[in-house]
């Protein structure tokens with residue numbers, strides 16, 4: 095089991111040194127002697143600058159490797175492993191630095207994704223056409239191009255949900271609903287009408303109740319024959335999106351009941367099974383396991399208040415601290431994604447312990463990831479420059495570390 099992650103030997107709290115000592119520490123950081131402890135001890139403003147510089151360099155590399163000079167037809171347009179991920183990273187960089195070149199390049203890449211996804215049957219934000227149209231519309235709004243904004247919105251509204259569509263986040267109805275929320279947040283409240291969203295929400299609730307069928311859990315879903323629990327394909331992701339929606343009181347109770355069922359049936363270690371009935375306590379990823387569930391529990395604590403979900407989220411974060419320093423770099427099943435558990439809890443509680451833990455994981459990545467990947471001791475991802483599996487996600491995290499209280503897991507936390 096231990097070979098999936100590095101033993102976390104980082105001290106839980108490292109006080110910052112006085113600003114006068116930082117010059118020494120930083121000049122050491124350019125040599126190879128930097129330790130994570132050194133990085134953790136510099137004042138946050140200095141660390142923020144170090145991570146930002148690294149993020150912007152990485153962003154340029156991601157764009158070069160995935161987009162090049164553009165012009166060719168895209169093999170993979172998705173946000174998960176393809177070109178839209180590079181566009182999303184550019185949009186984030188634009189938000190942090192206000193560099194309009196990044197916005198303009200983002201817009202060009204989304205246009206190529208638009209052409210490449212026209213006939214795609216995929217409907218979600220992360221793996222489908224809704225992501226292209228939604229990010230396209232938001233980018234067009236920032237560029238100030240009304241005609242392009244109308245184009246993407248009308249394309250979004252043309253997306254059809256087939257009756258056999260699954261319900262999970264990466265390929266199903268939850269992933270489509272998330273795209274609706276993204277548009278409403280960034281363009282305007284009723285861009286995607288409440289009636290339209292309601293029809294899809296009712297469908298999701300009805301299907302969940304049908305499969306649960308008087309089971310101990312009020313809502314249940316299947317994807318490829320398995321009843322997944324995690325964020326990517328299962329309950330955590332679907333509940334997370336449902337909590338973004340206007341729910342009726344009985345629907346709220348079913349969402350709460352589903353989360354309680356998961357909390358009560360987690361592993362003795364505190365980790366969460368990847369699917370119903372699984373006894374394999376192995377994965378500590380956003381996609382499967384405690385990290386994805388933790389983000390959903392943070393959301394539940396934000397939406398419903400009270401102690402129970404907050405406590406469960408903090409319990410899940412302990413698992414992530416102890417077993418989440420994965421031998422992978424990405425957002426979906428790597429250290430970058432797991433870091434967001436601490437950022438989320440920091441946003442919710444304001445407890446600096448969580449900021450320190452986020453810093454610890456980010457500093458580990460900054461200090462070691464490239465070297466460990468080149469030595470073959472860490473996996474750089476099947477798509478090494480992608481947002482969800484590769485260093486694109488690490489760059490995104492470093493940009494979020496510039497303003498940690500506003501950090502949001504990309505394409506998941508609104």
Ligand SMILES: [Zn+2]
Pocket residue numbers: 326379380381382426427
């Ligand atoms: Zn994954």
